[in-house]
Amino acid sequence: xxxxxxxxxxxxxxxxxxxxxxxxxxxxxxxxxxxxxxxxxxxxxxxxxxxxxxxxxxxxxxxxxxxxxxxxxxxxxxxxxxxxxxxxxxxxxxxxxxxxxxxxxxxxxxxxxxxxxxxxxxxxxxxxxxxxxxxxxxxxxxxxxxxxxxxxxxxxxxxxxxxxxxxxxxxxxxxxxxxxxxxxxxxxxxxxxxxxxxxxxxxxxxxxxxxxxxxxxxxxxxxxxxxxxxxxxxxxxxxxxxxxxxxxxxxxxxxxxxxxxxxxxxxxxxxxxxxxxxxxxxxxxxxxxxxxxxxxxxxxxxxxxxxxxxxxxxxxxxxxxxxxxxxxxxxxxxxxxxxxxxxxxxxxxxxxxxxxxxxxxxxxxxxxxxxxxxxxxxxxxxxxxxxxxxxxxxxxxxxxxxxxx
Numbered sequence: 001x002x003x004x005x006x007x008x009x010x011x012x013x014x015x016x017x018x019x020x021x022x023x024x025x026x027x028x029x030x031x032x033x034x035x036x037x038x039x040x041x042x043x044x045x046x047x048x049x050x051x052x053x054x055x056x057x058x059x060x061x062x063x064x065x066x067x068x069x070x071x072x073x074x075x076x077x078x079x080x081x082x083x084x085x086x087x088x089x090x091x092x093x094x095x096x097x098x099x100x101x102x103x104x105x106x107x108x109x110x111x112x113x114x115x116x117x118x119x120x121x122x123x124x125x126x127x128x129x130x131x132x133x134x135x136x137x138x139x140x141x142x143x144x145x146x147x148x149x150x151x152x153x154x155x156x157x158x159x160x161x162x163x164x165x166x167x168x169x170x171x172x173x174x175x176x177x178x179x180x181x182x183x184x185x186x187x188x189x190x191x192x193x194x195x196x197x198x199x200x201x202x203x204x205x206x207x208x209x210x211x212x213x214x215x216x217x218x219x220x221x222x223x224x225x226x227x228x229x230x231x232x233x234x235x236x237x238x239x240x241x242x243x244x245x246x247x248x249x250x251x252x253x254x255x256x257x258x259x260x261x262x263x264x265x266x267x268x269x270x271x272x273x274x275x276x277x278x279x280x281x282x283x284x285x286x287x288x289x290x291x292x293x294x295x296x297x298x299x300x301x302x303x304x305x306x307x308x309x310x311x312x313x314x315x316x317x318x319x320x321x322x323x324x325x326x327x328x329x330x331x332x333x334x335x336x337x338x339x340x341x342x343x344x345x346x347x348x349x350x351x352x353x354x355x356x357x358x359x360x361x362x363x364x365x366x367x368x369x370x371x372x373x374x375x376x377x378x379x380x381x382x383x384x385x386x387x388x389x390x391x392x393x394x395x396x397x398x399x400x401x402x403x404x405x
Contacts, residue, residue: 002054002080004046004090014043014056021052025074033070037146038104040070044090046083048076055083057091064140066095069103079355081369097160100138104151116154124156185226190218199225199234209234220259220280233257251316252303252336252347252382254279254295258315263294266368268360271297274304279318282376293318294378298360299348302382307336307345317347318377320397327351329393333383346383346390347397351375 009017011034018027033039040058048054054077058070068091073083095101103124105116116126125135127148135157136144147155188208189200197218199208209221213234221234254260259280266276274297281291295314321327329351336345350359352370359380361367370376383390 002046002048002082002086004044004086007045008094009043009045011041011043011058014045014058017045018053018056021047022074027056027072029070037150038067038069040067042094043070044087044094046077046086046090048080054080055087057087059091059095061096061099062143064099064143065102065138066099067102068095078367081367081371092160095160099160101158101160102139102143102147103156103158104147105154105156116156119156122158124158126156127153185222188222188225190222211235219284230257252307252314253300254293254314254379259291260293260295260315265366266294266296266358266361267364267366268296268298269362269364270301272301272304274300276300279315282372290319290322292322292372292374292376294358294376296358296360296378296380299379299381306382306384314379317397318379321349321377321395327393327395331380331390331392332395333390333392334395334397336382343385345385346387347379348381348383348390348392349395350378350380352378 015027039060041060043056043058045053046055053074055073056070057068057072059066059068071084071087077083105119105124105126116124120126120129125131129135138157138159139147187202189202190197190213191200192198197213199213199218199221200206201208208225208231209218211234213221217234221231224231254277260277261280261283262275263278263283264275266278268276276297277295277300279291279293282293293315330353331348331350333346333348336347352358353375354370354372356370358368358370358376359378
């Protein structure tokens with residue numbers, strides 16, 4: 001398992017280890033950053049299972065402030081992910097908590113806007129921030145002037161994080177650090193019964209669900225109750241799907257009623273004004289469950305452009321795919337309706353293995369990966385009726401025997 005070494009390295013010792021472990025990918029830093037206001041003299045290193053350096057970050061303490069920066073990860077480190085969080089978690093306790101932090105944010109891949117936006121969410125203040133006038137007073141005038149003269153737009157200032165604040169941080173190389181925030185309630189509780197979990201109203205100790213729930217469903221029901229949403233799905237039995245083709249025809253949209261909500265971190269090409277969506281169970285970390293489903297913004301945009309009906313419940317399709325024991329291919333497609341032909345819409349979906357990047361992120365500056373225990377199902381696009389056969393594996397969505405079992 002990857003870990004951060006307990007030792008604090010000098011700049012030269014850090015480079016020596018990186019160069020020894022990664023002769024084809026040594027650590028490099030611009031010459032103008034190796035001295036002056038951005039010189040860093042202390043470094044922590046994250047290593048892989050074999051003890052080879054995969055990422056690093058540094059800092060230097062001055063009399064009035066601490067300079068931080070130098071974040072770098074090898075190709076292997078970027079593939080593994082989680083470097084920002086691991087390194088900053090290791091570095092922060094070693095910083096002087098009486099001094100503000102100073103850094104200049106310049107992403108090596110050029111995605112500075114997203115890099116700075118994320119830093120603002122994590123407590124950093126920049127010259128265009130609303131609280132800049134107050135925050136800049138943390139630094140002596142001479143220090144502030146020196147940094148602003150060199151980094152007028154991308155210098156940032158932050159105080160040391162207080163206890164518990166790290167849990168709220170969001171890092172660019174995490175898949176989606178907080179997919180789902182569990183709502184804590186003082187009105188309802190969940191308890192295990194003979195047929196599953198139950199949701200109990202504390203006011204009168206009344207059971208509110210009429211069907212046994214999984215732990216995840218009980219949590220979702222409490223969240224819906226707190227939000228004033230409809231909870232009828234937890235209070236009546238659903239009819240079986242046998243022979244119910246009308247309930248699945250052209251049901252191409254994900255809905256909140258089926259447990260989906262926006263995943264704004266997953267940016268895909270040609271998604272227009274639509275955000276990607278994710279099932280709540282996957283957001284909560286239930287990657288080995290029956291609802292490991294993502295819907296790309298590209299898919300939703302193409303559906304709105306091409307499919308006239310607005311019928312929903314894509315969830316039925318997803319359950320058919322995930323419960324069928326198929327498919328074996330990464331990219332797949334099926335006709336939108338039974339007995340489909342070249343005159344029908346074609347739905348594309350990918351099965352993304354654990355640890356691999358989610359589809360359609362090229363050029364978007366996002367690198368979200370599947371960090372769950374199993375494959376995740378991602379609906380990627382809907383092809384027009386005039387489009388030929390997609391370059392993917394055909395999936396027999398409408399095998400009635402599979403639907404009925």
